[in-house]
Amino acid sequence: MQRSTAQVEGDTVAYRVIQWATGGVGRAAIEGILRHPDLDLVGCWVHSADKVGRDVGEIVGQGPIGVLATDDPEAVYALDADCVVYAPLMPDKREVARLLESGKNVVTPLGWFRPTEADARMETTARDAGVTLHGTGIDPGGITDLFPLALSVMTSAATFVRAEEFSDMRGYNAPDVLRWVMCFGATPDEAKVGPMLKMLTGGFTQSLRLILDGMGFDPTAEIRTDHQIAVATAMIDSPMGVIEPGRVAAQRFQWDAVVGETTVARVAVNWLIGEEDLDPAWTLGDAGERFEVEIKGDPDQLVTFKGFQAARPEDGWDRNPGIVATANHLVNSIPYVCRAEPGIKTYLDLPLMAGRAHPDLAPKPS
Numbered sequence: 001m002q003r004s005t006a007q008v009e010g011d012t013v014a015y016r017v018i019q020w021a022t023g024g025v026g027r028a029a030i031e032g033i034l035r036h037p038d039l040d041l042v043g044c045w046v047h048s049a050d051k052v053g054r055d056v057g058e059i060v061g062q063g064p065i066g067v068l069a070t071d072d073p074e075a076v077y078a079l080d081a082d083c084v085v086y087a088p089l090m091p092d093k094r095e096v097a098r099l100l101e102s103g104k105n106v107v108t109p110l111g112w113f114r115p116t117e118a119d120a121r122m123e124t125t126a127r128d129a130g131v132t133l134h135g136t137g138i139d140p141g142g143i144t145d146l147f148p149l150a151l152s153v154m155t156s157a158a159t160f161v162r163a164e165e166f167s168d169m170r171g172y173n174a175p176d177v178l179r180w181v182m183c184f185g186a187t188p189d190e191a192k193v194g195p196m197l198k199m200l201t202g203g204f205t206q207s208l209r210l211i212l213d214g215m216g217f218d219p220t221a222e223i224r225t226d227h228q229i230a231v232a233t234a235m236i237d238s239p240m241g242v243i244e245p246g247r248v249a250a251q252r253f254q255w256d257a258v259v260g261e262t263t264v265a266r267v268a269v270n271w272l273i274g275e276e277d278l279d280p281a282w283t284l285g286d287a288g289e290r291f292e293v294e295i296k297g298d299p300d301q302l303v304t305f306k307g308f309q310a311a312r313p314e315d316g317w318d319r320n321p322g323i324v325a326t327a328n329h330l331v332n333s334i335p336y337v338c339r340a341e342p343g344i345k346t347y348l349d350l351p352l353m354a355g356r357a358h359p360d361l362a363p364k365p366s
């Protein structure tokens with residue numbers, strides 16, 4: 001059984017949490033940790049030189065909380081903590097392994113949604129250290145796997161599952177992610193070989209595999225990938241700067257799980273930098289920004305999720321609701337992950353996880 005402060009001390013002491021990176025997800029996670037009744041923030045790693053030594057409360061626009069940011073990973077590995085919210089720009093397997101080896105559980109939006117053969121070593125590392133690694137988020141890690149699985153319980157004889165995002169990416173104020181990971185503003189040829197396809201394919205095919213595993217579809221299903229691009233026909237303004245004509249301004253990625261010639265599960269994202277000046281012309285449709293989950297069977301279901309995208313792109317720059325939702329999913333999972341058996345654990349292994357009531361509406365401490 002793994003170590004956990006709260007268990008050892010009879011649920012009277014909060015789980016000690018470290019935040020790794022303070023981008024959009026990291027800052028929202030810090031806010032969530034500070035609000036969560038069962039969690040204490042005890043450390044923070046930052047990449048940016050100008051954040052080193054700063055009080056983490058001030059980094060998120062609150063008053064000082066007495067936790068200072070460091071860029072020294074060794075100092076983080078040495079800290080006594082139960083869990084790390086690992087949310088840097090790109091995943092570094094050595095860092096994740098060191099965090100696990102140092103006896104800390106890890107929750108992350110950057111992978112490990114469903115382990116594959118390639119994760120065998122990380123699984124061993126987690127088990128040997130007696131800790132748990134859990135990948136979660138919104139997309140992947142929510143809309144594309146957890147919600148289809150949860151909704152499927154009300155359909156029998158399912159024949160097709162679809163989870164799809166429709167977003168205006170002008171509301172996502174992460175210029176590095178937009179430019180260097182997602183390849184917006186690149187040439188179509190660059191985007192076709194950019195890191196996104198590989199990164200996304202890793203994450204979203206894990207979502208597909210979770211659906212196949214959880215619902216009992218043929219696990220030998222072939223995964224087929226499709227990537228469509230539209231380019232700007234005029235200068236388009238965005239959080240990462242102006243996108244020049246001829247450069248990538250809209251993308252659709254689609255992953256299908258195919259049994260024989262039948263598509264049984266589909267995950268897709270439609271990411272547009274606005275709906276104007278695109279070639280080919282492209283819109284999000286009359287329903288606008290949204291996430292959809294569809295299940296065909298007895299009966300069919302179609303659920304549309306609203307609220308994870310900002311009403312206007314600029315409303316999402318400081319706190320994008322989808323990014324906040326991602327951070328909340330990470331933060332709310334921490335107590336469950338700290339109590340789980342060691343290894344890489346998915347939604348199929350963990351119990352039903354829930355968010356927490358507003359403090360004004362929770363029982364008052366006696």
Ligand SMILES: NC(=O)c1ccc[n+]([C@@H]2O[C@H](COP(=O)([O-])OP(=O)(O)OC[C@H]3O[C@@H](n4cnc5c(N)ncnc54)[C@H](OP(=O)(O)O)[C@@H]3O)[C@@H](O)[C@H]2O)c1
Pocket residue numbers: 021022023024025026045046047048049051087088089090109110136137138139140141173174175176177181323326
């Ligand atoms: N699964 C999901 O649903 C989901 C949802 C949203 C995002 N994500 C992923 O989560 C990650 C974080 O997203 P975000 O929106 O928080 O991105 P972001 O706002 O760009 O923040 C990334 C942070 O990583 C740190 N960083 C920057 N350059 C780095 C480098 N070269 N090496 C290591 N760290 C670096 C910085 O931290 P400091 O500011 O502390 O220096 C930066 O603020 C991205 O990879 C994104 O794709 C997943």
